[in-house]
Amino acid sequence: MSRQFPGFFRDFGVTSHSQLVVTARPRVDVIVSFGRGRLQLPFLIDTGADFTVLQPDHAARLLRDSGQSVPEARRADYLTINGIGSSSERTIVRRVGLFFSDEDGEGYWFSQSILFADAASGRPWRVPSILGRDVLRRFDLNLSYDPPSVTLTLNK
């Protein structure tokens, strides 16, 4: 028996360079719960990311609703993540609930530790939160651009 969790593509509609091909970004909606906070997020599916990361605004929203804040974390909790080039950001690890809705509207819910990017680390990120391989490994990921289709399948 398998359950399918549909995702979607988000077009970003801006041509960065006349010789570059603009390709839609694969997303999936997931509800993240942490303490009293609950937040539905259109995660970017990123098979190149080791871990799932809440970008700073999303982390700050969830922490505020849960009654916590990043600066209250001990410095020893910080984990540095590295991106392209020399970019690196500070994160903390927190255990959250992740709720996926299948095509019939029923949920699949489990808890897992993910990374919260530090909202106090500088300029805003204009990027989505990222669903990394630590979560994707639970699913059979199907990604097609022709025809367009994004599906996470849970095989049980």
Add this chain to the structure above:
Amino acid sequence: MTDIVDRIPAEIEPVDPSDPEYEVLKAISVAGKRNLDFYLEHEKDLNEQFPGPCTILIFNGSEATGCVSFDEMMELLDTLDDVERSAALQFEQPETGAVWVL
């Protein structure tokens, strides 16, 4: 060959669907689906209406606005009830021409 070891504990613990929280999350999911359907139906217009850098916020099933700052967004979110607040969708609009390599 070296074994691959997770650096962060990532054990999966399925949660009991009879938990009252499950119904709350389902309600948020339904409201969030309405917001997503609205966004996808009007994606092109919304992207043009709210150029980056900003955050496009979709809420109450058919409302959208562009927020430049986090405080501005939270001020709006604080006016919504709990379910709609949790279900409000944020889409980040980078500055025009920005390229992502995540």
